[in-house]
Amino acid sequence: MRNPVRRERPTIHDVARVAGVSRGTVSRVLNGGHHVSPAAAEAVNAAIRTTGYVVNRHARSLITGRSGSVAFLLTEPQERFFEDPNFNVLLRGCTQALAAHDIPLLLMIAGSRDEQRRIVRYVSAGHVDGVLLVSSHTGDPVAAQLAQAGIPVVACGKPMDPRAGRLAHVAADDREGARDMVRHLLAGGRRRVGTITGPQDTPGGVDRLAGYREVLAEAGLPFDESLVETGDYGRDSGAVAAARLLDRHPDLDGLFVASDLMARGALEALARAGRSVPDQVAVGGFDDSSAALASHPALTTVRQPWDRISQEMVRVLLARIAGEDTSAVILPTRLVVRDSG
Amino acid sequence: MRNPVRRERPTIHDVARVAGVSRGTVSRVLNGGHHVSPAAAEAVNAAIRTTGYVVNRHARSLITGRSGSVAFLLTEPQERFFEDPNFNVLLRGCTQALAAHDIPLLLMIAGSRDEQRRIVRYVSAGHVDGVLLVSSHTGDPVAAQLAQAGIPVVACGKPMDPRAGRLAHVAADDREGARDMVRHLLAGGRRRVGTITGPQDTPGGVDRLAGYREVLAEAGLPFDESLVETGDYGRDSGAVAAARLLDRHPDLDGLFVASDLMARGALEALARAGRSVPDQVAVGGFDDSSAALASHPALTTVRQPWDRISQEMVRVLLARIAGEDTSAVILPTRLVVRDSG
DNA sequence: CAAGATCATGTGAACGTGCACAGCCTGAAC
């Protein structure tokens, strides 16, 4: 009545009958093929082909307790995520890395508190084996709740919360990326290099500032508080910060900005102040977002290896699901030199 | 040993015991609450709260034959999809519309033939109840294969294949959108209006050209073959086509281009030919992609209602899953007037 | 050569749920 097609779907029992073996043998062939004679294995595989059998994952999950699927969870989504090509590379990369293991990806977006609760309940109920977490917020309660429920979680980006020390994560090396950029600016002969960093309650903000300080020390330059401004990663805050820096230091000749969006705002502020880039002021951004190419001049920036990040996130998550206690993975960034510095 | 948490997960049986009723009653409360006394229903709901019970979807699926999940399938993915904010609106919209029904979305990307086969097998095996299909290709075999397997499918965009007449789909009204744009150009006083259309084996190409012809006829203007060029929706083809049109018709004063990307190429070609936009030539695009805002001058274009498209796709798919035979849905577009025409 | 070890195979039980069916109770109608 409801769906006559369903009745025709072959089961493991049909395969066993066709192959002339028992259900157990078919099951063993399906799961690794250990303790099965070559002859039996071949018969089973042939029967699978002729019947067009596909394993019923629900029945399998019911008894194994594993779902064979993974969630890609985006909490506190922001417009900029969806407009960011990098985010899409991440999503696509995770999907394909999982597909190689025949694991479907469930896309979940937790906008409101209600949605968060619903998703935490869904996941905690064991409907997915693990979670790839993308969160813009540092003290995300979702991560803690899932961890407490015993669900393997791998986050994208370094968590700020010190309690989350045990939270597995994959991130780009912000600190080394910042160092590369500031070294590049100094190598270009700049000596009065300021920085616009991110909020100091985000790991990116902290680490990118740390890299800046370290290279200055390396080069024997003094660290000057007044050369540091803090933004919110947005375009406008970059413009405001750059204007302030110019105000305090008219002789500014280099500027390391912790995001491309802020860098774009900074470029505009510099233009308004009559400074030419890169002749008078060299500017370096961070992220290699689409804003970097679209800006004038094209932005020198730091690229995070999003394709590798997605692959590593999947690798680490699968390892955790398998019971291994894989620790954090930090991947190297790459300096992309364009026209701005 | 493997996961001690699992043992603690309450089942429908635990709820029944706490509520002092039978499994059947709990099941009835869970599925609509018909034929249950208010007292029993309240007791069950209380027990659900105290035990923290969440239904085991695998057990449910095993017996109902439905998975309670839906796939978002992208076949023959192209870079431009992921770079297109509109695509992301679609994906996000579908996820959220499904979330409102407590249905998870499985993201699947079929790049290679192998991946297509794998996904068709997965879906045909009944692991999802329906498919939201996004395909750039017109004669996509996946749609036919899924339909043959009895899986409800709703496509995004009008299918070209006449055999696919029965394929449910949700699309923007390309024809009316094109008409709006050409009417707008004529209303601006333009009389020598050319068009760069898309490939004539894509529905967008056909319908947008049809709209152009119809408005010309409406206005009593003759249809001139030499005012029509065909591109491939890409930037370069737009530039080439525009140059050819200018060659044949130096007095061209209006141009309707069937995609923003081609329009951007056309703008470049017009600039090279020394034409000012919109003073000498008014240009209208289609899609309202990010290219439209980034171009100089900002592109007048036709916006497709991607948020509504996603909602309708979900609505139609759920209706089809429920057995209703919902037909195609065509949604109105909106003219976005900017600086180019 | 016997005893144990190793391997291939079959079998019953269990996972947690929805559904059909049967039985119960209540209340209304005659």
Place this chain on the structure above:
DNA sequence: GTTCAGGCTGTGCACGTTCACATGATCTTG
């Protein structure tokens, strides 16, 4: 008071798979 209808509730079964265990066969080893 009896009957009948109809809503409410409990119970057995089935869904398709994996896993633990038992059995028999083959191989190894002292």
